[in-house]
Amino acid sequence: MESFKTVKSIITPLDEVNIDTDQIVPKQFLKLVQKSGFGKFLFYNWRFDEKENPKPDFVLNNSKYVGSHILVAGDNFGCGSSREHAVWALQDYGFTVIIAPSFADIFFSNCFKNGILPISLDQKIVENLQQTTDPIEVNLETQTIKTSSDEIFFKIDSHMKKILLDGLDDISQTLQFEDKITDFEKRSKIPSVL
Amino acid sequence: MNIVEKILARGSGKSKVSPDDVIFANVDKVMMHDVSGPGVIKVFDKLKKQGISVDKLWDPTKVWVAEDHFVPSAEKVSAENIVKLSKFTKHYGIEKHFKYGMGQYGICHTISHEEAMVMPGDVYVGGDSHTNTTGALGAFACGLGHTDIAYVLLHGKIWFKVPETYYFKINGKLPDHVMAKDLILKIIGDIGTDGGNYRTMQFGGTGIDEMSVESRLTMCNMTTEAGAKNGIVEPDQKVVDYLSSRGATNFNLIKGDDDAEYEKLFEYESSELEPVVAKPFSPENITIVREAPSVELDKSYIGSCTGAKYEDLVAVAKILKGRKVKIRTEILPAAISIYQRAMENGLLKIFLDAGVTVGPPTCGACCGAHMGVLAKDEICISTTNRNFPGRMGHIESQTYLSSPMVAAASAVTGKITDPRDLQ
Numbered sequence: 001m002e003s004f005k006t007v008k009s010i011i012t013p014l015d016e017v018n019i020d021t022d023q024i025v026p027k028q029f030l031k032l033v034q035k036s037g038f039g040k041f042l043f044y045n046w047r048f049d050e051k052e053n054p055k056p057d058f059v060l061n062n063s064k065y066v067g068s069h070i071l072v073a074g075d076n077f078g079c080g081s082s083r084e085h086a087v088w089a090l091q092d093y094g095f096t097v098i099i100a101p102s103f104a105d106i107f108f109s110n111c112f113k114n115g116i117l118p119i120s121l122d123q124k125i126v127e128n129l130q131q132t133t134d135p136i137e138v139n140l141e142t143q144t145i146k147t148s149s150d151e152i153f154f155k156i157d158s159h160m161k162k163i164l165l166d167g168l169d170d171i172s173q174t175l176q177f178e179d180k181i182t183d184f185e186k187r188s189k190i191p192s193v194l
Numbered sequence: 195m196n197i198v199e200k201i202l203a204r205g206s207g208k209s210k211v212s213p214d215d216v217i218f219a220n221v222d223k224v225m226m227h228d229v230s231g232p233g234v235i236k237v238f239d240k241l242k243k244q245g246i247s248v249d250k251l252w253d254p255t256k257v258w259v260a261e262d263h264f265v266p267s268a269e270k271v272s273a274e275n276i277v278k279l280s281k282f283t284k285h286y287g288i289e290k291h292f293k294y295g296m297g298q299y300g301i302c303h304t305i306s307h308e309e310a311m312v313m314p315g316d317v318y319v320g321g322d323s324h325t326n327t328t329g330a331l332g333a334f335a336c337g338l339g340h341t342d343i344a345y346v347l348l349h350g351k352i353w354f355k356v357p358e359t360y361y362f363k364i365n366g367k368l369p370d371h372v373m374a375k376d377l378i379l380k381i382i383g384d385i386g387t388d389g390g391n392y393r394t395m396q397f398g399g400t401g402i403d404e405m406s407v408e409s410r411l412t413m414c415n416m417t418t419e420a421g422a423k424n425g426i427v428e429p430d431q432k433v434v435d436y437l438s439s440r441g442a443t444n445f446n447l448i449k450g451d452d453d454a455e456y457e458k459l460f461e462y463e464s465s466e467l468e469p470v471v472a473k474p475f476s477p478e479n480i481t482i483v484r485e486a487p488s489v490e491l492d493k494s495y496i497g498s499c500t501g502a503k504y505e506d507l508v509a510v511a512k513i514l515k516g517r518k519v520k521i522r523t524e525i526l527p528a529a530i531s532i533y534q535r536a537m538e539n540g541l542l543k544i545f546l547d548a549g550v551t552v553g554p555p556t557c558g559a560c561c562g563a564h565m566g567v568l569a570k571d572e573i574c575i576s577t578t579n580r581n582f583p584g585r586m587g588h589i590e591s592q593t594y595l596s597s598p599m600v601a602a603a604s605a606v607t608g609k610i611t612d613p614r615d616l617q
Contacts, residue, residue: 018387018476020582027562030229031264031271045589076388079421080582081561082323084233084339105392105423106323106337113341159216170345170353171237175246 001115003167007097008137009069012059013130019073020080021107025089038085039092060093070097070138072129077118078107087114097138099145101126112160113169119145119154140164196359196454197428198394201334204448205317213358213457222316222333224346227260227302228272230321231279233340234347241344251286252350258290258311259283260302263557265294268564300529300555303327303499306335307411308529310442314429319346324499324579325424326417330410331437332429332447337418357423358457359394360385364401366464371613373509374409375501375577375597377401377462378416379470383480385460390422393457397427401464407436408505415500416579419477469612471575472595475583483600486610493574494519494605495586496598497526497553498560501577504532506598511541513602513613514548520608524566526553550605562586568593575604 029041046058054061071090077100078086087110090098096116101123103111111118117140121129129136134148140161145152163173174181195203195210203211205219226234238248251257259279264272283291290311292299298309302320305311306328312318314332319325321343328335338352346352362381368374382389395417402410410427417425428449437445469483481487496502496510507527525545527533533555536542545552558565560578568574568587574594576586581593594610603613 020580022562022580022582022585026584031275045584076391076421079387080323080580082321082337082339083229084341087339102388102391104388104421106339109342110339113339157216169341171241171246171341171348172244174345174349178247 001113001167001169001172004096004115004117004140004164006137006139006141007069008135009067010065010135011070011072011099011129011132012065012068012095014059014071014073015130017074018076018079021078021083021086022080024078024086025083030083030085036092038089039094042089042093067094069094070099070136071095072126073098073100074126075101075123077103079104082106082110084110084113087111087116091116099126099129112163115164115167117164119156121152121154125152196450196456197332197396197426197448198334198359199356199454200448200450201315201317202354202356204315205334211356213356215356216353217356218351218353219317221319221346221350221352222256223312223318224257224343225260225302225306225311225318225320225322225325226343227262227322228265228275228279229263230340230343231259231282232275234321234344235278235282237341237344248348251288251347254287254289256350257286257288257347258292258305259288260292260305261294261299262301262555263561264563265299265556266554294554298530300527300532301499301557303415304503304528304532304555307331307407307436308440308531310437310440313437313442313445314433315446315448319343319352323418324415326422327411327415327499329414329417329424329426330407331433332427334424334426335414336424355392357392357394359396360390360458360460361456362395362397362460362462363399364397364462364464365399366401367404368401368464368467371599372464372467372469373597373599374405374412375416376470377464377467378413379472379477379480379595380467381460381462382416382420382477383470383472385420387419387476387478388421390417390420393422395420395422395425396456397425401462402427403430406505407432408503411503412500416477419579469597469600469614471600471610472581474581474592474594477579477581477595483596483610483612484615486594488609489573491521491575491604491608491610492572493521493566493568494523494601495559495566495574495576495578496601497524497528497556497558498578499528500579501598501601502526502528502532504535506577507532507536507541509598510602511544513599513606513616514550515544517548517606519549519605521605523548523550523605524553524559525550526558526565527555529555559586575601575610577601
């Protein structure tokens, strides 16, 4: 996982609440397990019609938003199935920051395993951000979002922040201490489950 | 401490935990299936490439594997995934792999209780969002993504933020023809699909005491649709009997203390409840059946971890006995053990006489995978748990979520029907 750096880009507004993971990646693509390449399936049923032609009125098909790394969506983003493919698709498409008033639990947790920063902000602030057309800058180190007119502070769990800044998922992070773990297990007589 | 705090305290070796504490808990059981399993295998491959050892699992006896989403293999890719899963379990010595075509198998959450894979007091995680179901046995049960499952497989631990708990007190036994599904839909309608976000939803009161274990499983199953971390019911003698009859021994019944604290209390009077449906396209879009829109249904689907347990099939049989279905109706028992009991007790004959197609255990069309998915504009009444756009097939199909009894009554009339109004 790459370490998270400052992200500066225009935002892609997706003004919908309760966007579930089946909208993010429809079930027909779940059988595929290569972790890369899921970007082409992102919001598939919203992006393409039956003949696989892009639907012109969907935001991702608007050339204005090409190259955007920041998605700004409505409440309860990522609800529904726990499929991690949803995060893989957002990341592969190029989104590294997702801003919404709230996130579904498993989706939120999956983001950090894949280098995506989910930011939860007040409804009002999110609504304002959706209207922003100038690029904004997200700085994880200082926990701030800079817009052309404003500076917004966001909260993040310190452990999660470190994971993204170091570019370490939980497994790699634990395995930094592999020697100590092995050593402890050799010495310890405590059963692994108390 | 309440039950969830006590389980997490035990799991993390602490004497006390409180909401918002971040703890590292030892996991007692971990589950993956034919969608999350191949995802986990992919994570393992990535770790291998990074030079990280994935030679052995923390404890293969605590891992179990289900085949449910795309089985019997829907097409080539899902067939490949099943092969991959079998190689994985063989390689790592995982013995509890429930394979289709080889005796007991079924939907993972159904296997969790049918085979007593999870015990009261366990910290149980699964690679599926409806892992919450099993909280009905008095376990801390919740879903995780592929990377987290891979981590648990290697280390047997995972971190949790101790959730706040909402307590739902249900007063009195549910009236006839009102099922646990009606109650949980009503609750989701009241608090919304994000009403339980990051929380545990605990169910109690005389209404829950009176409920069968399988009804409690339905309640906890759909806490997922309220966005909850999980659902839980304090274990009682019914749970002990249920699991004992499935071969379990050595119970550790963890219950909340008398002075347990809850973030919020909700109270429901069972006598006021009625059969309800969730209209498209959200499980919170609730209306009572007698006020539901008069749509022409194309299909009734009775399946899934939510609505195809043995008790659900018995309720359906009561409605279908001596009647014929008017629309396409499918019944897919959620596990082979349920299928077998349905056969031995004459339910299958009732279903077939009514004109129903009975299929094998599978997640099937619940997640729009196969076995009866919906076409454009088709309208389905279903005992499943989600009705988001396209969930069961075409993006322009529609699903109404209901109890097994309402789905059966509606199959008979072709319209959304309260079972009390059947002639």
